[in-house]
Amino acid sequence: xxxxxxxxxxxxxxxxxxxxxxxxxxxxxxxxxxxxxxxxxxxxxxxxxxxxxxxxxxxxxxxxxxxxxxxxxxxxxxxxxxxxxxxxxxxxxxxxxxxxxxxxxxxxxxxxxxxxxxxxxxxxxxxxxxxxxxxxxxxxxxxxxxxxxxxxxxxxxxxxxxxxxxxxxxxxxxxxxxxxxxxxxxxxxxxxxxxxxxxxxxxxxxxxxxxxxxxxxxxxxxxxxxxxxxxxxxxxxxxxxxxxxxxxxxxxxxxxxxxxxxxxxxxxxxxxxxxxxxxxxxxxxxxxxxxxxxxxxxxxxxxxxxxxxxxxxxxxx
Amino acid sequence: xxxxxxxxxxxxxxxxxxxxxxxxxxxxxxxxxxxxxxxxxxxxxxxxxxxxxxxxxxxxxxxxxxxxxxxxxxxxxxxxxxxxxxxxxxxxxxxxxxxxxxxxxxxxxxxxxxxxxxxxxxxxxxxxxxxxxxxxxxxxxxxxxxxxxxxxxxxxxxxxxxxxxxxxxxxxxxxxxxxxxxxxxxxxxxxxxxxxxxxxxxxxxxxxxxxxxxxxxxxxxxxxxxxxxxxxxxxxxxxxxxxxxxxxxx
Numbered sequence: 001x002x003x004x005x006x007x008x009x010x011x012x013x014x015x016x017x018x019x020x021x022x023x024x025x026x027x028x029x030x031x032x033x034x035x036x037x038x039x040x041x042x043x044x045x046x047x048x049x050x051x052x053x054x055x056x057x058x059x060x061x062x063x064x065x066x067x068x069x070x071x072x073x074x075x076x077x078x079x080x081x082x083x084x085x086x087x088x089x090x091x092x093x094x095x096x097x098x099x100x101x102x103x104x105x106x107x108x109x110x111x112x113x114x115x116x117x118x119x120x121x122x123x124x125x126x127x128x129x130x131x132x133x134x135x136x137x138x139x140x141x142x143x144x145x146x147x148x149x150x151x152x153x154x155x156x157x158x159x160x161x162x163x164x165x166x167x168x169x170x171x172x173x174x175x176x177x178x179x180x181x182x183x184x185x186x187x188x189x190x191x192x193x194x195x196x197x198x199x200x201x202x203x204x205x206x207x208x209x210x211x212x213x214x215x216x217x218x219x220x221x222x223x224x225x226x227x228x229x230x231x232x233x234x235x236x237x238x239x240x241x242x243x244x245x246x247x248x249x250x251x252x253x254x255x256x257x258x259x260x261x262x263x264x265x266x267x268x269x270x271x272x273x274x275x276x277x278x279x280x281x282x283x284x285x286x287x288x289x290x291x292x293x294x295x296x297x298x299x300x301x302x303x304x305x306x307x308x309x310x311x312x313x314x315x316x317x
Numbered sequence: 318x319x320x321x322x323x324x325x326x327x328x329x330x331x332x333x334x335x336x337x338x339x340x341x342x343x344x345x346x347x348x349x350x351x352x353x354x355x356x357x358x359x360x361x362x363x364x365x366x367x368x369x370x371x372x373x374x375x376x377x378x379x380x381x382x383x384x385x386x387x388x389x390x391x392x393x394x395x396x397x398x399x400x401x402x403x404x405x406x407x408x409x410x411x412x413x414x415x416x417x418x419x420x421x422x423x424x425x426x427x428x429x430x431x432x433x434x435x436x437x438x439x440x441x442x443x444x445x446x447x448x449x450x451x452x453x454x455x456x457x458x459x460x461x462x463x464x465x466x467x468x469x470x471x472x473x474x475x476x477x478x479x480x481x482x483x484x485x486x487x488x489x490x491x492x493x494x495x496x497x498x499x500x501x502x503x504x505x506x507x508x509x510x511x512x513x514x515x516x517x518x519x520x521x522x523x524x525x526x527x528x529x530x531x532x533x534x535x536x537x538x539x540x541x542x543x544x545x546x547x548x549x550x551x552x553x554x555x556x557x558x559x560x561x562x563x564x565x566x567x
Contacts, residue, residue: 048350055345059338062558062567063385064368067341068361074344075357082350120558120567170567177565286346294348296473297409300466307465 016217021147024090032216035209036146037091039218041098044084045109047077049102049283053117054126062120069166070123076159083156087148103288105275110134112195114277121174121181121188127167129189129196129234135160136230137200145217168237175241182242189238190246194264200227202266231259323378324397324494325504326438327387328540330370331398334388335548336419337364338555342406355455359416362448369441376437389559393542393549397492400539401484403548410470411477413459418481420453421517422488422510429505438503457521464525475527486535488514493541 008027015022022028051074058074061067085095101107112130117123138160141153174185201207201223213219221229235252238245249262272280319327340360347353371384402419406412427449430442463470489511491499498504519529538544558567 051345051353058341058344059554060557062562062565064334064364064371064388066567068364068368071341071344071357071361071364075354075361078345078350078354078357082354085350173566177567178562180562181565290346290348294409296467296469297348297352297463300463300470303470304462304466 016145019217021150022145023147031212033091035212035216035218036149037088037093039213040084040088040091040146040149041093041101042108042110044081044088044098045102045107046113047081047084049109049113049287050130051077051081052283052286053113053115053279054123056117057120057123060120061123066170073127073163073166076163080152080156080159083152084149087146087152090148099291103284103291105284108273110199111269111272111277112199113283114272114280115191115195116278118191119184119188121171121184122192124167124170124174124185125188125192127163127165128171128237129167129192130199131160131164131167132234133196133199133230135164136226136233140220140226143217143220168241171241171243175243185241186243189243193246194268197227197230197261197264198266198269198272200224200230202269203263206266228258231261232257235259319378319494321494321497322435322503323374324492325498326370326374326377328397328492328494330367330374330387331396332402332419333363333367333370335396335398335551336402336415337361337367338551339402339404339406340412340416343412348409356412359452359455362445362452366441366445366448369444373437373441385559389556393544393552395542396544396548396552397540397542398548399484399487400536400545401481401487403539403545403551404481404484405547407477407480408473409459410463410474411480413456413463414474414477414481416452417456417460417521418485418488418518420449420456421514421521423449424453425510425513426505426507433504434502460521461525464522464527471526474525478527478530482530482532483534483536487537487539490537490540495540 009029012022012026012028012032015026022032054070054074054077058067058070061070085098088098089095098107102109112133117126135157138153138157142150142157144150144153171185171188174181201210204210204222204224207223210219210222214222235245235250247262249260251260252258253260271277275281337360340356340363343356344353344360347356367388368384371387374387375382375384399419401415404411404415424446427442427446431439431446433439433442460474463474465471489508491506491508495504495507499506515529522529536545559565
């Protein structure tokens with residue numbers, strides 16, 4: 001190893017120790033680069049696949065006001081996907097290749113989006129629980145060591161908290177409504193509760209990437225810590241709605257000021273990751289079709305841009 | 318019987334609602350993420366226009382109903398949107414060509430409505446025209462890009478033109494309820510837009526290497542509530558929640 005390489009490496013670890021950001025042009029270990037590309041692209045894929053379960057209700061949103069809010073929310077998610085793909089590109093990744101990996105089932109995305117949206121209340125539950133869980137993760141990621149990712153997270157978090165309030169407001173309206181509306185809300189909570197707990201990833205002792213991520217200050221808290229925070233924050237919100245969290249063992253511990261709760265069914269978690277969730281195949285098929293059906297459009301845009309470039313060149317001569 | 322002004326406002330609102338309902342189908346499915354964001358932006362603008370017109374219609378109608386009543390509790394035969402706007406999205410060329418036809422028309426319509434003797438309509442139009450000019454830029458550029466892109470994109474655009482052209486004649490028809498509005502200076506006479514619209518479309522088509530069809534026969538009926546089969550299915554989806562759970566707050 002050359003003296004220069006060592007100093008680059010030393011500098012990298014110094015930056016991490018000093019809580020300074022790693023920037024695209026800084027030297028970084030390949031493991032760090034690959035970990036960041038994996039995490040950021042998974043996050044980008046999650047935003048884009050996450051548009052689909054909510055998109056399922058755009059045409060059927062129960063009021064024009066809710067329809068507009070839902071469209072705007074999904075559009076925000078597309079925007080998040082775009083920043084994140086760009087952040088991944090600062091590490092030398094290629095967007096088309098990343099998307100290809102998603103389409104062939106090689107890249108992961110948040111498993112929560114493999115569950116179906118079966119009623120309008122699910123749109124509320126996704127905003128409240130899924131965005132709520134995402135915020136727990138993302139607030140932490142605002143301080144992540146990679147600069148472009150950290151900055152993207154700051155902006156994304158602002159929009160996500162707005163989405164969460166919007167989701168909660170949908171459920172609040174349902175819970176103040178008719179018996180049927182309230183039942184719809186309870187059913188949504190029943191179905192989304194455990195998948196939301198799974199969003200923080202496996203238990204700490206089974207999490208493959210956690211140690212390195214914490215050491216490199218990519219992550220600041222462990223999966224279990226974040227999960228606990230989420231439960232502690234969410235249970236009182238459910239009580240305010242008058243909904244029952246579907247866990248008989250849920251109990252507040254006055255000493256630790258935490259709720260004890262039942263772990264999600266981890267076999268279901270691994271099963272859905274493997275591709276056996278209710279919507280895995282549909283989600284990927286839909287994304288792939290959108291991309292394939294759009295190929296001729298992208299080709300036309302490129303061909304037209306080339307012609308324009310050529311015309312401008314000829315015009316100048 | 319509704320008064321003519323309510324009917325006219327519902328016509329404007331229905332145009333925007335039905336088109337935005339169609340455009341919203343692209344969200345999550347567009348050819349590339351940047352265009353997904355752009356088309357949803359346009360959807361949101363147009364849905365916003367629909368809401369302004371429904372809100373005004375509900376004040377004029379004086380039946381103590383809110384905007385959602387007009388969107389969710391009327392049947393096919395009561396909708397007054399142009400047939401063009403209820404046609405399916407088809408592929409990207411069909412959606413963008415439909416949009417281009419409508420934007421070219423709305424620039425003329427809203428520019429005149431900005432001068433309407435009804436101050437409320439003028440106010441909505443003056444906000445909407447700013448959005449429509451941006452939509453027009455977007456859709457006309459896409460028509461040119463697809464027409465002058467590849468052989469395949471040019472052919473697809475031609476197929477879409479072949480399908481949609483029959484619905485463009487209706488843009489310039491005057492409905493019964495519109496006549497009083499024209500007389501009172503509330504609405505412009507859309508039949509007078511025809512030449513300007515046609516010249517503009519020809520200009521863009523020249524750049525897109527496609528020809529304006531020579532057809533002289535056009536479909537008609539949407540403005541007075543006689544629709545294609547497409548509208549009923551669209552409304553089934555749109556109105557599902559309100560019809561299944563009536564009189565709820567959402």
